[in-house]
Amino acid sequence: MSRKSLYLASASLAAAISLGSAASASEHVNQRPEEPAAPAVQDVIVVTGFRITTNVTIEEHVSPEQAPLLGPDAASLVARLPGAALVDNGSISGQVQYRGLFGSRAPVAIDGAAVMSGGPNLMDPPLHYAPMPLVERIEVDRGVAAVSRGPGMGGGMNVILKGVDFASGHEIEYETQTMASVRSVDGSYAVGGVAGGASEGRRFQLLFSREEGGDIAFSGGDIPNSHHERTVYGLGGGLASGDHAVSLDYRRLDTGPTGNAALAMDIEHVETDVARLAYEGVAGGIAIDAAIGWTDVSHGMDNFSQRPNPDPMRHRYTVATANTVSAELSLGFAALGGDLELGIDREEAEHDVLISNPNNAAFFLGSLPDITIERTGAYAQWEGVILSLESELGIRADWHSDDAGPARTGAAVPAGAQMLAGMFNMADRAHDDTTVDAVARFWRHTDGPLTWRLTL
Numbered sequence: 001m002s003r004k005s006l007y008l009a010s011a012s013l014a015a016a017i018s019l020g021s022a023a024s025a026s027e028h029v030n031q032r033p034e035e036p037a038a039p040a041v042q043d044v045i046v047v048t049g050f051r052i053t054t055n056v057t058i059e060e061h062v063s064p065e066q067a068p069l070l071g072p073d074a075a076s077l078v079a080r081l082p083g084a085a086l087v088d089n090g091s092i093s094g095q096v097q098y099r100g101l102f103g104s105r106a107p108v109a110i111d112g113a114a115v116m117s118g119g120p121n122l123m124d125p126p127l128h129y130a131p132m133p134l135v136e137r138i139e140v141d142r143g144v145a146a147v148s149r150g151p152g153m154g155g156g157m158n159v160i161l162k163g164v165d166f167a168s169g170h171e172i173e174y175e176t177q178t179m180a181s182v183r184s185v186d187g188s189y190a191v192g193g194v195a196g197g198a199s200e201g202r203r204f205q206l207l208f209s210r211e212e213g214g215d216i217a218f219s220g221g222d223i224p225n226s227h228h229e230r231t232v233y234g235l236g237g238g239l240a241s242g243d244h245a246v247s248l249d250y251r252r253l254d255t256g257p258t259g260n261a262a263l264a265m266d267i268e269h270v271e272t273d274v275a276r277l278a279y280e281g282v283a284g285g286i287a288i289d290a291a292i293g294w295t296d297v298s299h300g301m302d303n304f305s306q307r308p309n310p311d312p313m314r315h316r317y318t319v320a321t322a323n324t325v326s327a328e329l330s331l332g333f334a335a336l337g338g339d340l341e342l343g344i345d346r347e348e349a350e351h352d353v354l355i356s357n358p359n360n361a362a363f364f365l366g367s368l369p370d371i372t373i374e375r376t377g378a379y380a381q382w383e384g385v386i387l388s389l390e391s392e393l394g395i396r397a398d399w400h401s402d403d404a405g406p407a408r409t410g411a412a413v414p415a416g417a418q419m420l421a422g423m424f425n426m427a428d429r430a431h432d433d434t435t436v437d438a439v440a441r442f443w444r445h446t447d448g449p450l451t452w453r454l455t456l
C-alpha cells in the first residue's frame with residue numbers, strides 16, 4: 001500500500017491546530033511507538049492538508065481558514081496556542097514563549113531528541129531545525145512538562161518530523177509525503193517532504209526541504225531584513241527484528257542569508273549536521289530506549305551585508321561554532337500498580353564565538369572562548385491511578401558543569417572591553433551546580449467536554 005499526500009499550504013488548507021487529543025493525530029499518521037499519546041496533558045498541532053487517498057476528518061480541529069500558516073517558522077504556529085507567544089527575531093529565528101517561559105525553561109525536542117543551537121543569541125533556535133515542509137505534528141505540554149522531557153519548567157515541545165515507519169510484510173512498500181506552498185507577501189516558496197520505503201524489517205528514507213523568500217512587502221514599501229533562505233536534506237534508515245529496532249538518521253541544515261532585524265546582526269549562514277543512532281526494544285518485560293546524538297553547528301553573522309552600515313570601522317563579522325554529543329538511556333516496566341520509567345541522560349557541548357571586523361585585523365573579540373558545558377541527569381517517572389485520578393509523578397536531578405577558556409581581544413578593541421576581558425581571565429571560569437525537578441500531574445476526563453487537570 002503506497003501512501004501519497006499533497007499539501008497545499010497557501011490554498012485553503014494550511015495547518016490545522018488540534019486542541020483535542022493526540023489520538024486524533026494517529027488517525028492521520030503512522031503511529032510512532034515511542035510517543036504514546038497523553039491527550040489531557042498535551043496540545044497537539046497536526047500539520048495536515050488534503051490527503052489524496054485517505055479520508056481526513058478535521059471536525060475536531062480549528063478551521064484552517066481561520067488560521068492559515070502565516071510564515072515559514074514553526075514557532076509562529078506553536079505561538080497560536082493559548083498561553084503561547086512568539087519571540088520574533090526573524091522570519092526563521094522565532095522562539096516560543098509559553099506562559100512566560102522560554103529558552104531552556106521551555107525545552108524543544110525534535111523526534112524526541114533535544115536540539116542544540118549554535119548561535120550565542122539563538123539566531124538558530126531549536127525550531128529553526130524544523131522547517132514546515134518536514135513537520136508532521138507538534139506536541140506541546142500543557143503547563144508543566146514531564147521530567148522525561150529533560151530539565152526545564154514547562155511548555156515542553158516535541159516536533160515529530162515526517163518519516164517512513166516500518167511496514168508489515170516482507171515486501172518493501174514505497175511512500176512519499178510532500179508539501180509545497182507559495183506566498184505572495186514575500187514572494188516566497190517552500191517545498192519538501194520525505195520519500196522512502198519500508199518492510200517489517202527494514203526502512204529507509206530521504207528528506208528534503210527548500211524555502212526561500214524575499215523581504216515582506218506592504219503598501220508603504222518593503223520591511224527590511226525580513227527575507228530568508230533555508231535548505232534541509234537528510235537520510236535515514238532502520239532495521240527491526242522481533243522486539244528490537246535500531247535506526248540511524250542524518251540531517252544537514254543549510255541556512256543562507258536571512259534577516260534578523262530585531263537583533264544586532266543578520267544570519268550569513270548556519271550549517272548544521274545532526275546525526276542520531278537509536279535503539280528501541282523490549283527484553284525480559286522491560287522496554288528499553290537508548291540513543292546517541294551528535295550535532296555540529298557552524299554559524300556566521302554580520303551587521304553590514306544585509307542592512308545599511310556605511311562606517312567600515314563598525315562592521316562586524318562573527319563566527320560561532322557549537323559541537324554537542326548527547327546520550328540517553330531509559331527503562332520502562334510495570335511497578336507499583338502503574339508504569340515506571342527510569343532514565344539517565346548526558347550532554348557535552350563545546351561553544352566558541354569570535355567577533356571580528358573584516359576591515360581591521362586588529363579588531364577581534366573572543367567573547368565566548370572555548371566554552372564547555374556538561375550535564376548529566378537522572379529521573380524516575382511513574383504513571384498510574386491514584387484515588388481514581390490519572391496521575392504522573394516524576395523527579396529528576398541534573399548535575400551541570402561549565403568552563404571557559406581565556407577571552408582574547410585585539411589591539412583595536414576599546415580599553416574598557418579589554419579590561420573586562422582581563423578581569424574575566426583572572427576570575428574562576430568554572431562552575432558547577434545541581435538542579436532538582438519534581439513534577440506531579442493529575443487529570444480526569446468527565447463524560448462531557450470537560451477534563452480536570454492539576455499540575456504541580
Ligand SMILES: [Cu+2]
Binds near residue numbers: 120121265267299301
Ligand atoms: Cu547569530
